[in-house]
Each structure stands twice: as C-alpha cells, then as structure tokens.
Amino acid sequence: ITVTDLVDESYKRIAAVDGKVQAFLKLDEEGARETARQLDGQAGEERGLLFGLPIGIKDNIVTEGLTTTCASQFLRNYNPIYDATVMRKLKRAQTVTVGKLNMDEFAMGGSNENSSFHPTYNPWNLDYVPGGSSGGSAAAVAAGEVYFSLGSDTGGSIRQPAGYCGIVGLKPTYGLVSRFGLVAFASSLDQIGPLTKNVEDSAYLLQAIAGHDPQDSTSLNVDIPDYLSALTGDVKGLRIALPKEYFGEGIDPKVKDAVLTALKVLEGQGAVVEEVSLPHSEYAVAAYYLLASSEASSNLARFDGVRYGVRAENPNNLLELYTRSRSEGFGPEVKRRIMLGTYALSSGYYDAYYLKAQKVRTLIKQDFDQVFEKYDVVIGPTAPTTAFKIGSQIDDPLTMYLNDILTIPVNLAGVPAISVPCGFADGLPVGLQIIGKALDESTILRVAHAFE
Numbered sequence: 167i168t169v170t171d172l173v174d175e176s177y178k179r180i181a182a183v184d185g186k187v188q189a190f191l192k193l194d195e196e197g198a199r200e201t202a203r204q205l206d207g208q209a210g211e212e213r214g215l216l217f218g219l220p221i222g223i224k225d226n227i228v229t230e231g232l233t234t235t236c237a238s239q240f241l242r243n244y245n246p247i248y249d250a251t252v253m254r255k256l257k258r259a260q261t262v263t264v265g266k267l268n269m270d271e272f273a274m275g276g277s278n279e280n281s282s283f284h285p286t287y288n289p290w291n292l293d294y295v296p297g298g299s300s301g302g303s304a305a306a307v308a309a310g311e312v313y314f315s316l317g318s319d320t321g322g323s324i325r326q327p328a329g330y331c332g333i334v335g336l337k338p339t340y341g342l343v344s345r346f347g348l349v350a351f352a353s354s355l356d357q358i359g360p361l362t363k364n365v366e367d368s369a370y371l372l373q374a375i376a377g378h379d380p381q382d383s384t385s386l387n388v389d390i391p392d393y394l395s396a397l398t399g400d401v402k403g404l405r406i407a408l409p410k411e412y413f414g415e416g417i418d419p420k421v422k423d424a425v426l427t428a429l430k431v432l433e434g435q436g437a438v439v440e441e442v443s444l445p446h447s448e449y450a451v452a453a454y455y456l457l458a459s460s461e462a463s464s465n466l467a468r469f470d471g472v473r474y475g476v477r478a479e480n481p482n483n484l485l486e487l488y489t490r491s492r493s494e495g496f497g498p499e500v501k502r503r504i505m506l507g508t509y510a511l512s513s514g515y516y517d518a519y520y521l522k523a524q525k526v527r528t529l530i531k532q533d534f535d536q537v538f539e540k541y542d543v544v545i546g547p548t549a550p551t552t553a554f555k556i557g558s559q560i561d562d563p564l565t566m567y568l569n570d571i572l573t574i575p576v577n578l579a580g581v582p583a584i585s586v587p588c589g590f591a592d593g594l595p596v597g598l599q600i601i602g603k604a605l606d607e608s609t610i611l612r613v614a615h616a617f618e
C-alpha cells in the first residue's frame with residue numbers, strides 16, 4: 167500500500183460522505199497528492215512516526231498557503247505565510263494534510279452551528295449536532311474521512327465533540343503542546359490535541375505534537391515520555407475517583423448508566439473506585455464564561471480590518487472602518503463574548519468579575535489537587551447528555567453553555583483529560599472522561615486503553 171493509495175481512499179470517502187456530513191471547510195487535494203508523491207518517492211530514508219497518514223486540521227490552526235478562517239467571515243481570505251508549530255511537527259512525522267475542518271466561529275460554541283459557513287452534521291444521525299467547537303475534526307474522523315485530526319480545547323472543544331461522535335479526544339496538560347500558530351481564543355485555557363478512532367492513535371499523535379517550543383512562552387520545558395509504552399492494559403490497584411457532582415442533577419440518567427457500566431470493566435480488572443467531591447464544580451461555568459470572554463475580548467482586538475480581517479468598504483473615517491469591519495465580520499456569538507468580556511474587564515468592574523472569577527478558578531484547581539493526593543484519575547461523563555438536535559439550543563446560550571459543565575473545570579485547572587466512547591444512549595454515542603494529574607497523560611491513556 168502506498169501513501170497515494172491512502173490519500174485516494176481519504177478523498178474517495180470525502181466525495182462519498184462529506185456532502186452530508188460537511189466536516190470540511192477546505193480541501194487541499196493538489197497539495198496532499200504532491201506530498202503523497204514525495205513520500206512515496208522517498209526510498210531508503212527513515213520514515214516519520216506517522217508516515218503517510220491522512221490528517222485533517224481544525225481551521226484555527228495556521229497552515230502555510232492554506233486558508234485559515236476560524237470559520238469566520240472576517241478571516242475568509244486569510245492565507246497564512248507560516249505554519250503553526252504543530253504543523254511543522256506533523257510534517258516531520260510525515261502526515262499528509264487533507265484539508266481544513268469546520269468549527270464554531272473562533273472556537274466559540276459547542277455545536278458547530280456557530281460556523282459562519284455551514285453547520286457540520288453528526289455522522290451517527292444527521293439531524294444531530296456533532297458537538298463543538300472542534301465538530302468538523304470529530305465528524306471527519308467518525309465518518310472515516312481522515313485517519314485522525316487536530317482540534318483545540320478551551321472549555322471542552324476536543325472532548326465534547328469526540329464524545330458526541332463516538333471517538334477519542336484528548337486535551338493535553340496546559341503548555342504541553344505548542345500553541346504557536348493557534349489563533350488565540352482564551353490564552354490561559356487553549357490547548358491543541360488529537361481526535362482519533364482509538365487510544366493507541368491518540369498516543370501516537372500526541373507523541374508527534376508534544377514538546378517544548380521557544381516560540382510559545384507558555385510552552386512547558388519538560389521531557390516527553392514514550393506515550394505508547396503506557397498502553398499496558400494494566401489498571402490493577404489504580405485508584406479512581408468519581409466526583410458526586412459529575413453524576414448528579416442535570417446529568418441524563420442514561421449517560422450516567424453507560425459510564426457506571428463501563429467502570430465495572432475497570433473494577434473487574436482490579437481498579438479501586440471511590441466517590442469523592444469537587445465542591446466548587448458548580449461555579450466552573452460562570453467563572454469560565456467570564457474568564458474566557460475577557461481573554462477573547464482582548465485577543466480579538468487584532469481583528470480590526472487593518473492588521474487582520476476583511477476591511478469594510480468605503481468607510482468615512484477610521485472609527486467607522488473599525489466598527490463596520492467588526493460588525494460585518496463577526497457573527498452573533500463572537501460579538502456576545504466580546505461584549506461580555508469587555509464589560510467584565512472595564513474599569514470598576516474588574517474586581518467584581520474578572521478577579522473574582524480568577525479566585526474561583528484557584529478553588530477549582532485546589533479541588534483537583536486535593537483529590538489527586540489520593541487518587542490516580544478522576545472519571546465522569548464527558549457531557550451531561552448525548553448529542554442534541556440541530557437547532558434545538560441555538561436560541562438559548564445559557565443552556566448551550568451548561569453543556570460544558572463537565573469539561574470546563576479541567577481547563578480551569580490546566581490538567582489533561584481524555585474522552586473515550588463507552589456505549590450508546592438512544593442510538594447516540596456516550597463519552598466517558600478520564601481526568602489526570604498535570605503532565606500525567608500516560609496514566610489517562612493507560613486507563614482509556616483498558617476500555618478498548
């Protein structure tokens with residue numbers, strides 16, 4: 167089998183299903199075939215870790231010469247002149263980039279309905295959302311269009327769509343994967359991570375993209391372990407904490423049942439499961455939406471129609487150039503976040519909102535620290551429900567925000583977590599989330615692997 171064969175397969179599958187799933191914003195068939203030819207022609211040289219495997223990239227990760235829109239009209243023409251660090255690492259690993267994947271505009275959302283181009287549909291049932299914001303990344307893998315993909319996770323955007331689409335999604339420890347070339351949403355929370363069909367692929371892809379990068383000041387300078395060697399299948403004596411807040415009110419009983427049934431597998435293999443409390447969980451959503459929106463309002467200031475973005479036509483003066491470019495370029499959810507964040511950061515309100523939310527964030531982190539003194543991992547559902555119907559929550563931002571209640575605490579604490587499929591409820595996949603200590607990706611991968 168040649169790389170060209172693999173690439174052929176990928177585009178054949180895309181031609182067959184993407185009209186329905188609509189996971190892609192942009193295909194790069196010419197570029198992918200050229201890469202495939204080069205890789206096929208490389209004789210006798212040592213092969214990269216992911217040699218010849220077709221990959222899809224979330225459209226907020228900059229790709230040299232390939233549009234990077236963040237699913238926003240504002241960036242519809244943005245054609246980066248450089249590669250994100252993860253793209254350089256993928257090139258070293260010798261993957262083949264098939265195209266750019268749909269998302270919620272600027273990664274704000276949990277359903278892909280906030281893409282300014284078109285929604286993406288859940289491959290298991292096209293009436294349902296694939297989740298978000300990395301919905302295109304999850305759907306493309308679930309539908310077999312690419313071997314694996316990259317997404318980004320600020321409050322759950324890798325894990326929640328992975329859960330809704332029945333695949334594996336990993337959010338690494340904050341700082342493990344370079345964000346140089348990831349269009350910033352909320353800089354203290356954003357992480358890039360893999361979406362894959364199984365846990366082994368997740369370990370491979372993480373291996374390829376993790377590691378220190380001097381171009382990202384938040385990148386951790388740590389040794390990267392061999393993630394593959396963690397997949398031993400052995401969970402004997404492992405201590406698993408189940409937070410009672412993750413199984414309580416608001417969690418669909420069928421989702422809860424699927425997770426608890428899957429946990430029996432681990433208990434059967436000798437793991438010890440005990441109930442714990444993460445008492446500040448209930449404040450996580452409120453703190454996150456203040457912090458993430460505040461950071462976004464600052465990060466998105468660069469999109470002004472001058473430095474970045476499509477410029478409004480015939481403005482009468484500079485102020486009008488800014489206001490019209492931003493009014494025309496951003497969609498409603500992005501505007502909502504910018505307004506909320508600007509308000510929370512404004513003079514006189516900073517202490518009451520931003521600073522308070524920072525304090526709550528510390529308490530949430532301390533909850534995890536305490537549990538991790540005694541336990542190896544924390545397990546719960548990835549999301550309170552399975553995927554919901556397209557259109558059913560779009561007019562109700564608060565309900566939409568509450569879908570993130572189980573993923574957000576992980577970003578606030580900066581720790582890693584993985585979502586793995588653990589069964590079905592009403593014909594749709596259920597995701598189980600395994601949360602680990604900072605930089606202990608090996609353990610969450612090992613536990614996740616034990617389910618397969």
Ligand code: GLN
Nearest residue numbers: 273275276320321322323
């Ligand atoms: N759904 C969350 C939000 O809308 C998470 C987004 C993300 O992780 N990028 O902010």
